Amino acid sequence: MRLALAALALLATPALADAPLIVIQQSQIPFDLGPGHPANKTSRMSNSPNAAWNSGANSANSSSAFENRPSNPANSERLIITGDGSVLGYYATNAGGVLNLFDVNGRRIAYRPARGTKSLFSTNGEWCGTVDPVRGGGFVLGVTRSCAARFNR
Numbered sequence: 459m460r461l462a463l464a465a466l467a468l469l470a471t472p473a474l475a476d477a478p479l480i481v482i483q484q485s486q487i488p489f490d491l492g493p494g495h496p497a498n499k500t501s502r503m504s505n506s507p508n509a510a511w512n513s514g515a516n517s518a519n520s521s522s523a524f525e526n527r528p529s530n531p532a533n534s535e536r537l538i539i540t541g542d543g544s545v546l547g548y549y550a551t552n553a554g555g556v557l558n559l560f561d562v563n564g565r566r567i568a569y570r571p572a573r574g575t576k577s578l579f580s581t582n583g584e585w586c587g588t589v590d591p592v593r594g595g596g597f598v599l600g601v602t603r604s605c606a607a608r609f610n611r
Contacts, residue, residue: 476538476596480600500585514566518556521565525550528562556572567605
């Protein structure tokens with residue numbers, strides 16, 4: 459699975475900073491990347507949407523913060539793209555290290571906590587997928603179908 463993600467990233471990434479998004483089936487990913495692994499459990503406090511750094515109430519995660527707005531020019535260099543090059547949104551990392559995923563309108567879709575997991579969680583705390591680093595920099599977002607659908611709402 460990791461090899462497939464890396465290969466897709468090399469083929470589908472028009473700019474080094476863009477992050478390809480692929481839809482994954484939870485049952486087909488390695489245990490260490492899935493929600494069954496202790497580090498990736500939704501019940502783990504550090505993964506909770508209520509944890510201070512992950513919280514939507516934290517201004518660093520808000521779409522009203524300049525760093526997270528669609529109008530911030532830096533976000534045009536951190537696009538979330540599909541295999542055909544369509545733009546679904548963008549990503550931003552807050553000062554605490556939380557990776558936030560936003561749709562094209564600036565609505566926060568998901569986050570990856572700063573430490574201890576490669577998993578993505580929806581803003582209501584459901585396991586949403588995983589982040590897989592690509593050799594040479596960047597990463598691929600492997601998300602569930604339901605999480606991917608959130609970008610189109």
